[in-house]
Amino acid sequence: MPDRLPTGTPHARTGGLPDREQLRTFIENATGCIGKREISREFGLGPEHRQALRQMLREMALDGTLAPAGARRFRVSDRLPESMVVQVTGTDADGDPIARPVQWDGEGAPPIVFMHPELRGRTALAPGERVVARLRRTGPGRYEGRTLRRLTDAPAQVVGLFRALAADDPAASAPARFRPAGRLTPADRRAKAQWIIPHGEDGGAPDNEIVIATPLPQSGPGLHPARIIERLGPQGDARTISMVAVAMLGIPHVFPAEALAQAKAARAVAPAGRTDLRDMPLVTIDGADARDFDDAIHAEPDGTGFRITVAIADVAWYVRPGSALDNEARLRGNSVYFPDRVIPMLPEDLSNGWCSLRPDEDRGCLFVTMDVAADGSVAHARFGRGIMRSAARLTYEQVQAARDGTPDPGIQSLPAGLLDSLFGAWRCLTHARARRGTLDLELPERLVRLDDHGRITAIAPRIRLDSHRVVEEFMIAANVAAARCLEGRHLPCLYRIHAPPTPERLESLRRTLDTLGLKLPPVGSLRASDLDHVLQQVRGTDQAALVNELILRAQNQAEYSPDPVGHFGLSLPAYSHFTSPIRRYADLLTHRALLVAIGLEPGPGPTHEQLEETGEAITRTERRAAQAERETLERYAATWLQARVGTVMEAHISSLSRFGIFTVLDATGTSALLPMSALPQDQWHHDEKTQTLLSRDKTMAFRPGQALRVRIEEACAIRGTVLLALPDTPRLQGRRA
Template sequence: MKRQRPATSEMPDPLPTGTPQVRAGGLPDREQLRAFIENATGRIGKREISREFGLGPEHKQALRQMLRDMALDGTLAPAGARRFRVSDRLPESMVVQVTGTDSDGDPIARPVQWDGEGSAPVVFMHPELRGRAALAPGERVVARLRRIGPGKYEGRTLRRLTDAPMQVVGLFRTLDATDPMASAPARYRPAGTLTPADRRTKAQWVIPMGEDADTPDNEIVIATPLPQSGPGLHPARIIERLGPQGDARTISMIAVAMLGIPHVFPSEALAQAKAARGVTAQGRTDLRDMPLVTIDGADARDFDDAVYAEPDGDGFRMTVAIADVAWYVRPNSALDREARLRGNSVYFPDRVIPMLPEDLSNGWCSLRPGEDRGCIFVNMDVAADGAISNARFGRGIMRSAARLTYEQVQAARDGAPDEIIAGLPDGLLDSLFGAWRCLSAARALRGTLDLELPERLVRLGDHGQIAAIQPRIRLDSHRLVEEFMIAANVAAARCLEGRHLPCLYRIHAPPTPERLESLRRTLDTMGLKLPPVGSLRAADLDHVLRQVRNTDQAGLVNELILRAQNQAEYSPEPVGHFGLSLAAYAHFTSPIRRYADLLTHRALLVAIGLESGPAPSHDELEEAGLAITRTERRAAQAERETLERYAATWLQARVGTVMDAHVSSLSRFGIFTVLDATGTSALLPMSALPEDQWHHDEKTQTLGGRDTTMVFRPGQALRVRIEEACAIRGTVLLALPDTPPSHRRRRT
């Protein structure tokens, strides 16, 4: 099982933080364009804009760049392929999902697709017309929307989506004697209740007798709604059992089911993977005498990248070899269609949902030691100052000299090599670390954003129980591999650019002015300063990080700067990578687990003349970029929510325990904290604070009491008691140690 490398490994020519206005003949300026999109009916694309402003083919490139710039700086938001909308408003109509009801019993919904900042807007749905069944929690409809306030809309149902039954994932509990429904007449008595795993809905479901599929108590299930004939809880039928709540191996399947992550391969794709065979040396560069090594986590089973370096004057000659996935996954094949659908592998503590079947991901596309494997490689010269030159790509056959772990390599560097390391050619590790030092020097000179975010590792016992939740240590050996991969990714982007071939870039836009201003206000309260927005570079943010390194503020400041960042995405536009301070960057090094890398491999093979075929169009790459950006974010959400559920499960057995935490942010309804032991986000609600008049000051980022003189601020250390932990939803509520258990005061 191979963990995804952290996003911070993508960090190294800074991007301009101000977006220049694009002018070309009759092209509108940004304000004119924004006003048109905001006031137009429906979703607007390039065709509608060109028609409105009378633009011709000569304006196509400039318009495309303007739309991309406005999307990256937050002015516009994507609304489907080649469509845009003003980012602070929802479109006139869209698909929403009912999450619960208000105090009057009317349904409340949220957008199904939400790529904006913060929480998705709330949609207050009008009651259904007379004669139509009421909307049930979890149901999806196409709604006509009207904005009624910031983050608030009213909606009217245009069309109910009934082409596939809506599913509810949750915890099934049989009735016990204390439940009021247990005393109902037998004909009305249900088999049990269902608590949804979706924390956004407060709806409770009831499972009628005969609809429980003989499910035992405390089981995680998937259910589908049944028709409702009257008031009361919504009825549902259990259609699949995922496993008992107490089994930690069930937890990851909650996110898989809720987010609709494909996890069963079609038979045709499995057959193609099973029919795969090893490559021969014909038509390939023979690298089998080069002592390439893989360096991965101890629990990895697929090894898709190998590295080598040797001294060359004052610098080094280095090679990065990547599994030749493109040899096996041909365009438009069953394997290709499934890989694109999945977009990427998804990693959980107990399992991996792979992008490719195991016959490939752990077999022919895994660079196992001592076995011949096909690869795509790049040779690069690295100067003493870290400058890279003479990058040369090829298709090869290799034989890994060793499968190494990060811990092995680090121990050898620290003077304790084991037998495997000792059996490698003399000086190999010294050359690898020497090349890394050159690349690191260039990175420091460039000025990149190097966030230090603690990653938590969930360790499971032999029987699926949670043995421990520990920090994952980041070693120099991790950084070595990251820098080699970054160098190869840069070389791939430059190769395609140099041959004027289309490329799916990995882009990371600078933070928006609004986010930077919010960050500036918070950092000011901590005595930390940022330069003016228009001149800010990644190096300026990294300077702040270095100021707080090894202090109590370090964790919070890293979190704050991370929140201010835009999310990275895939695009055919060479916008650049702000965090890495790179003008052009493309993913190339992990085609086993990322579809974007496979597309880069195919483009490179055409670029170096080893394969032929039409290059994908700009629009095709744009659609592919949108699709795999969505699957990447879906995977990140699944991994994050699963870790939260693991942590909540672990904390359930520790309710009442006092732990250390620190304040991460403040709001009018509570204090958001991070538990030091687990890295878990948890809420200290206002109702758990001492009786007082509490005031949230957004300017100073403090929450203060009038009578108690207590003040809470970001970064502040706290001692908290675990008051409640809900494993199915992954939520944790806290209290202060000196308040009695279950104490609740009147809200102020």
């Protein structure tokens, strides 16, 4: 990163993220109120700095350095904000807690007095505790605080595993009135301590039940007490596992009555005013377990190329801006998918009903027709609002089997040549992808299979077929066409953006790849194709999984923004999401913008500032969903491995640290830790430069990508953690989770 300007010097374009004082000085000296656009222009910031700048502005607004001044604009504050993070420093003469801002740039921070007691069931604020507080100015330099959220004390709720008091528990010998009902192990792996469930506060939960508890006041030392307020289900039932993530991350899963009523009142669309596509044999291709079908495709030869049509469920017809359905869809942001259930963005009357492109049923759609040349270039993209009738609901496996020469009756009933046209158009589109030079990561996905009783029957790799790639390329082409249409008409919309990796991440990646004998071009000239070239070099080797993971970690996360900064991974200057409005709110907004663009809905649509706010909100919900899905898969895998403690399995090393070796189990794709204490008795040295763990005499070494045989030593289902040992080391005594 370039050297920062000294405090107090005039501003200049630095090409690097400013520090807090530089940013405060710039905003203070600027004329009018300042937003991210002006800051980026002043300091020469690129797309890779967006996330860090947004976080810095949030922190400075939270600690009172900056004050909001309209939509996403700021000024230097002359008073504390309405809410901020504060730390309790003591009590006043009346015993009320006194706090001060956690971050304060000057001297003489104004005192904040908490004059009202905490909510019932919460312990009192103690010195050193940090809280998010709502502030009310009571006079010059004086504020009153009320707690909004505690950061260092008990959480508002605890999700975990309840274990009834065992006979050998030390607490079992306590007098009856002091004897607890049991203990609670938090599902959050960052939580170090257990909780105690007092007698009469277990909510009728039996042993080994996953529950939600709320903290109780604590009168003395020892474990924190809590009251069970909701039972999620027995730990042994795999169908309970997904609800742990839902509860921990606060994912909305109950629809408001008004939204349900609006979905219930939905009816079929009328053909009037729509392009009739019912004679076109559009087909949906999805996973075998899919229930909401929001995209259908068709292709036919056109000269040396193909004319392709992508039809998408007309969700915008049913979900109107500002309605209860719209408000709930924006709040959820996206559907969340678990092995046993889906938490949908829209009620089932829409997601699995009127908005689902079910076969042989009339459905409203938005469609785009594109002419694809033999070299993959796309021309004459035309959008419209139509009515369609899906000719078949196909699965990826079904389409692939037909392509490989074993069609089933469902495929044989389709018009002759339809599959050939779909695959032919796909091959054309891949030529354009190859010219652009995209980043094609091969990341293993795992599929959890459950029986009718919620028991895990298998955790198997999800095979990526050519039929998956056909649908993927059709969707990318439609998304690009949507972005170009809106950009060409200068209409604000939400783009799907993926900023290039930061120079710091690329340099770290370069050093690691050097240890594997792989080279990258200089940072300034690096493109997605350069990273993909590295992937091609290791494809099919033992290093492939590691290198794919390393390159993934170097990437910035994709997000939604009204600024078309491009998509690095796909090597596209402008890209939007258009093809999944049943499960993504961003796609619904793209549909609304397209309807304005083609004159079927009145404008104007949302402003740039409104889209920016929505983009940030649904980016957060998307990352929340990804976290929920990832953590749930880890808990499923740990549940499956609990019955296999002591089993020896194959694994490979993903990374090394001073306290252990992180591995991935080949059978399940599960991350697991081989702690340093499980290694042979020796002194080990972690060489960060070569990414190697060496024994004292240098006769043994562990490196990323290295294959290992490991023994499952412990698996904690509620936390999704797995500990390993080497096969020839002594077994540890079993522990009660």
